Amino acid sequence: MTTPTHAPLPEHTRHLGDGLYLVDTGFHRPAFDAAYLIVDSGRAAFIDTGTRFSVPRLLEALAATGLGVDAVDWVIPTHVHLDHAGGVGTLMQHLPQAQVLVHARGARHMVDPSALYQGALAVYGAEEMARSYGTLDAVPAERVQSSHDGQVIRVGQRELTLIDAPGHAKHHHAIWDARSRTWFTGDTFGISYRELDVDGQPWIFPTTTPVQFEPEALARSIGRMLAADPLWVCPTHYGRLGNVAALGARQLKLLAAVVELGERLRAAPDRHQALRDGLRQLYLADLADMGRVMEPAEFDRWMALDLELNAQGMGAWLDRPAR
Structure with a gap:
């Protein structure tokens, strides 16, 4: 069972069917960078987040499904590059029940994103970092879980399997x-x-x-x-x-x-x-x-x-x- 949409979807959000939603994060240009929202039986998960500037779009998409912020159980960045995970810490500040599920090699960067930020700063420079990425918010260590190959989690009645x-x-x-x-x-x-x-x-x-x-x-x-x-693949770039x-x-x-x-x-x-x-x-x-x-x-x-x-x-x- 999936939760039906209770309000018109924002223009940056598209329902893919069966409780799956695509959210255009707005990073760089339209139809460039996607986050995905999974809704099932009153519970939800985000896969990838875009940057901190994407967070209002993600929360608007969630609200349009009729769910509140306490319905989100998981925030799952596919990896910790900033166009995928730069908004994780900021988003988590709005989701009181959620846990971050991240690859074991990336977990430390969610708890302390300073190395991620400095690495990107060295590549892009301060002006581009401020314009495209902003600052990175840390996630409390107790709210970060490391994934493992073959791990199965639940979102409502739906099972998701993670692979390395x-x-x-x-x-x-x-x-x-x-x-x-x-x-x-x-x-x-x-x-x-x-x-x-x-x-x-x-x-x-x-x-x-x-x-x-x-x-x-x-x-x-x-x-x-x-x-x-698979019938479908959903890459972050795009759709x-x-x-x-x-x-x-x-x-x-x-x-x-x-x-x-x-x-x-x-x-x-x-x-x-x-x-x-x-x-x-x-x-x-x-x-x-x-x-x-x-x-x-x-x-x-x-x-x-x-x-x-x-x-x-x-x-x-x-x-x-x-x-």
Whole structure:
């Protein structure tokens, strides 16, 4: 049984059916960064939060379902990157009954987010941090739980299963809702921007952003999710996607091409720029294979930041000592 909507949904919130809601967090641009709200039998959970500036949207979405803040049992960041978890501490101040459920490798950063903040500050600078992320609020240690592979939790009468899902980040888990056959994938299953859809079909690409890209682990994590025969995946960037088997196959094929590109350019002069250019060519070719031919300048309008960060992540991967 799911709780029906009791009020018109805010414009930034969409009901996906069966008690699942997508909330556009407003980070960077519309349809870029999502949080998800699960409602069942009068109880609720948030998966990912966006930044602290997203919290009013999350609370509006919750209120529109007819539930109060004391109905939320869980806040579950898929990983602790700030576009996914920057708002966790702020949101928790409004949710008296909730616990944070975070990957064991990320739990300490919820209790003391100073290292997260300083790391992001070094990358983005003070002006961008103030504009896009704001400050980070700590969560009391007694309200933080570490997840483990195969853990099962309840939201009302609904069971959610968490799995360790590294490849994009070591502190990443994914959440399986068996009732709707949906994976909430964070960044592990890839990124799909709606502006790059091809005749209504999503294009998806693997994110290799700094600093923990591990292609073999990423392929295994995607394989585990595909093995559940999901109807849907819900990546944070962006939205609910169907035809999951085909998406996964395309993702794995493109991931293999990314690895080949990195190995080929490992010792290239001006390697970073070569990786950027090579990724652009790979992505454009993959889009063309789906039937959408784009000029590089148009493509860069949406993908310039991803190209830069993905090239950085590939460089960190290539420089990592072999084990």
